[in-house]
Amino acid sequence: MTSLHTEPAARVRALVEKAGTCDVDGEIPFRRYYRSGLEMERMANCYFTDGDLEHALILYSRFITLFVERLPKYPLYVHATQDEKSRIKTKLRNTAFPRAEKIKMTLQQRYQKEHEEWVTEQDKKAAIEFEKRKNEEEAARLLQLDEERRQLEQRKAERPLEKECLQDYHLAEEKQDAEELQRVEKGKEMRHEGDEVSIEPLAWRLQRQCDMNNLPTIPFYTSVAGGGSYPVIESPSVDSSVSSLNATGVITEGLAGMSLYSNNTCWSSATAATASPVLGSESFLPAETAGSMTSMLEQPTIDRSTKPIEAEYSPVQQPQVDRSSKPVTPAEVTRLSSITDVGDCDSSTTIDGFRPVIVSEKLMDDFLRAALSNTLKNIETCGILCGKLSRRVFYITHVLVPKQTGTPDSCTTLNEEELFDYQDKYDLITLGWIHTHPSQTSFMSSVDLHTHCSYQLMLEEAIAIVCAPKHEQTGIFSLTRPFGLKYIAACREPGFHPHPKEPPLYEKAVHVTVTSSASSVLCDLR
Structure with missing residues (x-):
């Protein structure tokens, strides 16, 4: 696809620069360049007539480069005749230069229009994308608002349940x-009952509570008449009226604020911190457990910090939208400019990279009839395939059989001027060649490959038709690209010589269609 974002002037420049990629080989005779130049100009005329201005500009520019810049510096240019030089100058002055300039102006106008249309299309796409992303952001914002509204409704629905739980909590607390x-x-009533309550059941429960809470063992003491105290050796039996003070077995809750007494000697939670286990003391608790017992006997407190509070509601906040990736406006669309790939100018359908070539079915039959006399003598016959270009399709319309000499495995053309004059007269393009193998099968010999290379270097769609009447075979071939074409072009071995078989140097020409509906003319110049 053509790079429409490229500036129009740059696209025209790229075509001209591609035309400049033609080198001159000092070993090739000037006459071959001369004939190739005429073919090039003729092909450019066909492109121009067919409306394929890009390819026409490339060939006209290449023709100008070849005969204005390259060949005059060519050592063998001195062998060019005055007639050849004059003919080239006429074509340059009357055809190549004026048409090349006209094509440049036409292409620049066309490219400018295509570029403006592309810019407009890009602006439309950018505007659509901008609107699309804007709608997506708005949809996301509305979706977030709906979610927050749903959560708010859910919290409102849960509020009565929270109040009910709070009421149950308050009732349980009051209870x-x-x-x-x-x-x-x-406990107060029990304190006023005198000496009827013994300290031993209480001490036993305190000892059990210490064991349960991993506190130090309490050495209990009891008072005796006349002063002093003695330790309790045996755990007294538990009094049922006292042991029921705390149904859970935790004695601390039931002893808060109580005074423990026996034989007119009292101990209370208020004096626990100063109690001493020294014999003769008024207390029966040792100092190391006084603090622990004090905390056990103090009034329990309730932590109100975890008390449920009324649900607090805040107004719905506007959702935060990230604007850092906001799409650019249509006016801010970047218009890149780079050199286009000149291959993009060819947007037509091709077959394996080649433009189609149409061959008449009767063309081979007509040529075999013209070559029959040589075939019977086991001599090869050759001809030149010529035709026209129409709507980017090559049509082989003529077979020109020049004067020639031949052997069982080769043939050489003579008096090529007649051939060229005929082509010039009917404005025919050289599209390949055809020859026979009188006694061999249809294939391409090393000599055939070198002969065909010059045709395919000039026109990549050029074909070679090999007819083998003895074996009733007809093959239509072309050099493989890029390997076969480059290898043969670089090979300097003369005559018959071996070539590598892998990778293949030639193949069946898949871009050729043989049809009975096409017509052809055979011109025998012998």
Whole structure:
């Protein structure tokens, strides 16, 4: 596809620069360049007439480069006749230069129009993309708002349940406070009952609580008449009225604010911090456990920090949209400019990279009849395939049989001027060649490959037709690209010589179509 973003002037320049890629080989006779130049100019005329201005400009520019810049510096240019030089100058002055300039102006105008249309199309695409992304952002914003609205409705629906849970929590808390108050009052009643309550059941429960909470063992003491104290050796039996103070077995809750007494010697939670285990003391608790027991006997506190609070609601915030990747406006679309690939100028359908070549079915039959006398003598016969270019399709319309000499495996043309004059008269393009193998099969010998190379270097669609009447075979071939064409062009071996078989140097010409509907003319110049 043509690079429409390229500036029009750059596209024209690229075509002209491609035309400049032609080198001159000092070993090739000037006359071959001369004939090739005439073929080039004739082919350019066909392109011009057919409206293929890109290829026409390339060939006209190459013709100018070859005969104005390259060949005059060529050592063998001195062998050119005055008639040949005059003919070339006439074609340069009357055809190549004026048509090349006209084509440049026409192409620049066409490219400018194509470029403007491309820019307009890109602006439309950018505008569509801008609007698309804008709509996507708006849809995302609305979707986020809907999600936040749904979450808000869900929180409102859950609010009654939260209030109910809060009420249950308050009721449970009040019930717990009431139970604690009841235990405290019961403890006060027990304190006023005198010496009927023994310290031993309480001490036993304290010892069990220490064991459960991994606290140090409490060495309990009891008072005796006349002062002093003695340790309790055996754990007394548990009094059922005292042991029921705490249904969970945790004694600390039931002893808050209580005074423990026995034999007129009392111990309370207020004096626990200063108690000492020294014998004769008024306390029965040692100092190392006084702090722990104090915390066990103090009034329990309830942590209100985890109390449920009323749900707080904030207004819906505007969603944050990232504008860093905001699409550019249509006016900001970047218009790149680079040198176009000159191969893009050919947008027609090709077959394996070649333009189609149409061959008449009767062409081979007519040529075999013209070569029959030589075939019977086991002598090769050759002819030149000529034709026209129409709508980027080559039509082989003529077979020219020049004067020639031949052998069983070769043939050489003579008096080529007659051949060239005929082509000039009917404005025919050289499209290849045809020859016979009187006694061999249809294939391309090393000599055939070198002969065909000059045709295909001039026109890559050029073909070689090999007729083998003895074996009733007809093959239509071309050199492989790029290997076969480059290899044969670089080979300097004369006569018959071996060539590598892999990779193949030639192949069946797949771009050729043989049809009975096409017509052809055979012109025998012998």
